Amino acid sequence: xxxxxxxxxxxxxxxxxxxxxxxxxxxxxxxxxxxxxxxxxxxxxxxxxxxxxxxxxxxxxxxxxxxxxxxxxxxxxxxxxxxxxxxxxxxxxxxxxxxxxxxxxxxxxxxxxxxxxxxxxxxxxxxxxxxxxxxxxxxxxxxxxxxxxxxxxxxxxxxxxxxxxxxxxxxxxxxxxxxxxxxxxxxxxxxxxxxxxxxxxxxxxxxxxxxxxxxxxxxxxxxxxxxxxxxxxxxxxxxxxxxxxxxxxxxxxxxxxxxxxxxxxxxxxxxxxxxxxxxxxxxxxxxxxxxxxxxxxxxxxxxxxxxxxxxxxxxxxxxxxxxxxxxxxxxxxxxxxxxxxxxxxxxxxxxxxxxxxx
Numbered sequence: 001x002x003x004x005x006x007x008x009x010x011x012x013x014x015x016x017x018x019x020x021x022x023x024x025x026x027x028x029x030x031x032x033x034x035x036x037x038x039x040x041x042x043x044x045x046x047x048x049x050x051x052x053x054x055x056x057x058x059x060x061x062x063x064x065x066x067x068x069x070x071x072x073x074x075x076x077x078x079x080x081x082x083x084x085x086x087x088x089x090x091x092x093x094x095x096x097x098x099x100x101x102x103x104x105x106x107x108x109x110x111x112x113x114x115x116x117x118x119x120x121x122x123x124x125x126x127x128x129x130x131x132x133x134x135x136x137x138x139x140x141x142x143x144x145x146x147x148x149x150x151x152x153x154x155x156x157x158x159x160x161x162x163x164x165x166x167x168x169x170x171x172x173x174x175x176x177x178x179x180x181x182x183x184x185x186x187x188x189x190x191x192x193x194x195x196x197x198x199x200x201x202x203x204x205x206x207x208x209x210x211x212x213x214x215x216x217x218x219x220x221x222x223x224x225x226x227x228x229x230x231x232x233x234x235x236x237x238x239x240x241x242x243x244x245x246x247x248x249x250x251x252x253x254x255x256x257x258x259x260x261x262x263x264x265x266x267x268x269x270x271x272x273x274x275x276x277x278x279x280x281x282x283x284x285x286x287x288x289x290x291x292x293x294x295x296x297x298x299x300x301x302x303x304x305x306x307x308x309x310x311x312x313x314x315x316x317x318x319x320x321x322x323x324x325x326x327x328x329x330x331x332x333x334x335x336x337x338x339x340x341x342x343x344x345x346x347x348x349x350x351x352x353x354x355x356x357x358x
Contacts, residue, residue, distance in 0.1 A: 101264055
């Protein structure tokens with residue numbers, strides 16, 4: 001049993017009751033769902049399990065499929081604040097990936113995570129890539145569209161690159177935010193972080209860094225402690241997101257959904273970083289976009305926070321310059337770090353509306 005949980009929210013961007021399935025088109029101006037708008041929330045069978053997908057927006061417009069970070073941190077409970085403005089011009093699709101949120105909670109999770117459960121239920125990048133391709137094919141058929149705009153954040157950016165390069169014919173373009181190139185923290189990057197702590201005379205951070213030592217780490221706990229220091233410094237140097245972005249939608253703010261998100265965070269985090277004692281292989285250890293994913297058949301857009309330590313600008317810029325695509329653009333945002341803030345979302349909106357879909 002895991003008695004001391006390691007949160008995926010420390011890793012990346014943190015922010016669901018029974019299956020709810022419905023589709024509405026109504027004319028009541030006081031209702032959230034406007035005339036001629038699609039509004040579907042349901043579990044969809046994807047590669048052997050049912051996965052939670054929400055579809056909202058104008059059915060005559062292009063699809064945007066969002067891939068959340070974590071890997072266990074769905075943003076489904078927050079989209080009416082973040083992306084409501086897109087629903088006039090797009091169909092906005094959110095997906096609680098395998099091991100996350102409502103998808104995790106719907107597929108017979110254990111009451112408490114145990115080494116036996118983790119070993120018997122591994123997450124793999126290949127499996128989740130195949131899930132993303134299968135979902136994309138479903139959306140195109142269900143919504144009668146030709147292609148999709150694919151957008152990935154942090155962990156979702158690693159997944160997005162794999163999906164986009166495996167099945168480029170399904171997509172108009174790919175947009176990566178806080179793009180993962182190689183998530184494996186090196187000794188050089190550790191030394192840079194250590195120097196920041198020394199320069200700031202930050203005894204708390206130095207204690208953590210001295211305790212865990214240099215990477216690589218064999219335990220999820222040590223990885224989580226490292227990310228805690230990173231998040232602290234990113235927060236200090238960046239403009240925060242508006243506070244109302246982190247208020248849960250009431251439909252997702254209940255005991256079951258809250259537990260499913262928390263447990264899915266833990267489960268996915270351990271699978272991402274790995275843990276030798278628990279017998280869990282790291283998904284992140286196999287990721288190196290510089291070796292495997294430099295050839296794009298679709299336009300490629302990259303949004304990079306200048307203060308991002310976890311996926312730093314020197315790595316993303318090197319990757320961006322090396323990759324080949326019919327069109328590519330790089331957006332470096334000052335006072336933005338690894339997560340979302342207003343400048344990140346504004347840039348996403350700008351890119352989505354610039355993409356040719358006809």
